[in-house]
Amino acid sequence: MLQDERLGNTRLWICRLDLLAGPATGNKWFKLLPNLRYAQSQGIRRVASFGGVWSNHLDALARAGAAFGLSTVGFVRGYADQPLTPMLRDARAQGMELVFLSRSDYRRRNDPQFLASLCSQYPETYWVPEGGSNCQGVAGCRLLGEELGEELGKLAVSNQIDKVALACGTGGSLAGIAQGLAECGAAKAVGYAVLKPGDFLREAVREYQQQAGGVRDNWSIVTDYHGGGYARCGPELQQFIEDFYLRHKIPLDPLYTGKLMWGLFQDIALGKYAGEGVLALHTGGLQGLRGYPDLLANLTEMGFQGL
Ligand SMILES: *Cc1c(COP(=O)(O)O)cnc(C)c1O
Numbered sequence: 313m314l315q316d317e318r319l320g321n322t323r324l325w326i327c328r329l330d331l332l333a334g335p336a337t338g339n340k341w342f343k344l345l346p347n348l349r350y351a352q353s354q355g356i357r358r359v360a361s362f363g364g365v366w367s368n369h370l371d372a373l374a375r376a377g378a379a380f381g382l383s384t385v386g387f388v389r390g391y392a393d394q395p396l397t398p399m400l401r402d403a404r405a406q407g408m409e410l411v412f413l414s415r416s417d418y419r420r421r422n423d424p425q426f427l428a429s430l431c432s433q434y435p436e437t438y439w440v441p442e443g444g445s446n447c448q449g450v451a452g453c454r455l456l457g458e459e460l461g462e463e464l465g466k467l468a469v470s471n472q473i474d475k476v477a478l479a480c481g482t483g484g485s486l487a488g489i490a491q492g493l494a495e496c497g498a499a500k501a502v503g504y505a506v507l508k509p510g511d512f513l514r515e516a517v518r519e520y521q522q523q524a525g526g527v528r529d530n531w532s533i534v535t536d537y538h539g540g541g542y543a544r545c546g547p548e549l550q551q552f553i554e555d556f557y558l559r560h561k562i563p564l565d566p567l568y569t570g571k572l573m574w575g576l577f578q579d580i581a582l583g584k585y586a587g588e589g590v591l592a593l594h595t596g597g598l599q600g601l602r603g604y605p606d607l608l609a610n611l612t613e614m615g616f617q618g619l
Pocket residue numbers: 338339340368369443445479480481482483484485486568569595596597598
């Protein structure tokens with residue numbers, strides 16, 4: 313349990329999926345695992361997907377694909393004539409083939425006609441959507457939710473967890489984790505949207521659940537803490553992350569886990585979790601700190617290592 317005077321009578325725990333031992337960490341590993349197993353079972357040797365130049369998903373795909381002995385292709389939003397980000401350099405070092413799409417082509421990443429033309433250029437390839445949120449990805453998160461639910465069920469009554477909170481991008485992780493939690497125990501899932509506007513997520517999560525395993529009603533979404541939009545990290549959020557590291561020695565990234573904790577602490581101050589036990593999922597993504605050199609330098613000065 314986190315010791316922090318700002319918590320009042322809310323009990324807060326953090327589940328560190330960023331510390332998993334394995335080729336990849338965080339929620340992206342849980343989403344990719346069933347996808348890669350499926351590709352392997354079909355005898356497909358190549359996996360392709362989409363992402364930005366700091367994508368946690370492409371980072372995880374490059375690592376996990378290499379561990380599975382699969383070749384990987386990353387379709388990257390941006391132009392080839394810009395220098396590679398450290399994330400893209402790592403991905404290439406893992407053997408990922410990088411293909412740069414213009415922003416207008418990238419926008420068509422889910423357009424069937426555009427995908428068909430990519431498929432003809434890359435035959436015998438298993439395609440994973442951006443972020444890994446397909447049926448397999450949701451199913452992987454459901455397994456994670458079931459495991460969490462089982463563990464939470466073993467806790468003493470005094471340590472009961474009422475809510476499991478996580479950051480939401482596409483909502484695929486929330487969809488699966490909520491399904492898994494519904495199987496065992498009473499904890500509800502709360503997603504904190506990192507995009508602006510985040511309202512599309514309610515429909516998106518319902519759709520993910522409909523396509524994979526069935527709709528549940530044990531989840532909700534908070535849309536107040538996008539901090540200006542995806543990948544925006546204003547001074548307030550940066551300061552929160554630095555202060556959080558100073559207090560707890562737990563590193564947060566500004567895109568997902570930082571926004572989750574920042575929002576959660578504001579909601580706790582508002583009394584939204586009064587008397588409750590909350591488990592916050594640290595879904596990983598720390599490599600993305602490299603896109604925020606100022607913040608990373610300050611954290612490193614405080615003793616953060618491991619990138
Ligand atoms: C991708 C990502 C999320 C969001 O997952 P979704 O399933 O897209 O909602 C949360 N945290 C981290 C660290 C991520 O990389």
